[in-house]
Amino acid sequence: MYNQDEILKQFGLNVKAERARKGLTQETFAEKMNKDRTFVSRVECGRMNMSLKKIVELTNYLGADLKDILRF
Numbered sequence: 614m615y616n617q618d619e620i621l622k623q624f625g626l627n628v629k630a631e632r633a634r635k636g637l638t639q640e641t642f643a644e645k646m647n648k649d650r651t652f653v654s655r656v657e658c659g660r661m662n663m664s665l666k667k668i669v670e671l672t673n674y675l676g677a678d679l680k681d682i683l684r685f
Contacts, residue, residue, distance in 0.1 A: 622659035623685050624668075629657040631677040646674045 632642050632653075639653040646652075655661040656671070663671070672682050 617662075618659065620685060621662060624682070625657040625659040625661075627682050627684055628653075628671065628675070631675050631681060632657075635676065637675075642675070646671065 632639070635642075637645070639657070640650045643650045643653045652661070656663070668682065669679065672679050675682075
């Protein structure tokens with residue numbers, strides 16, 4: 614059985630790692646997505662439960678591979 618909280622935390626860590634690899638701060642990544650920095654923070658801390666459509670959108674803005682973002 615999957616634990617939703619653990620999956621959200623791991624998803625957030627994956628996003629954070631990809632963002633860091635791209636050399637982006639939370640602020641610059643948020644600006645790129647037209648979001649507030651707190652949005653990125655909530656995603657990376659595992660406090661944001663996103664739809665698959667929004668995950669794909671975030672991944673595209675990040676320029677990352679979806680399989681790396683959804684690695685659990």
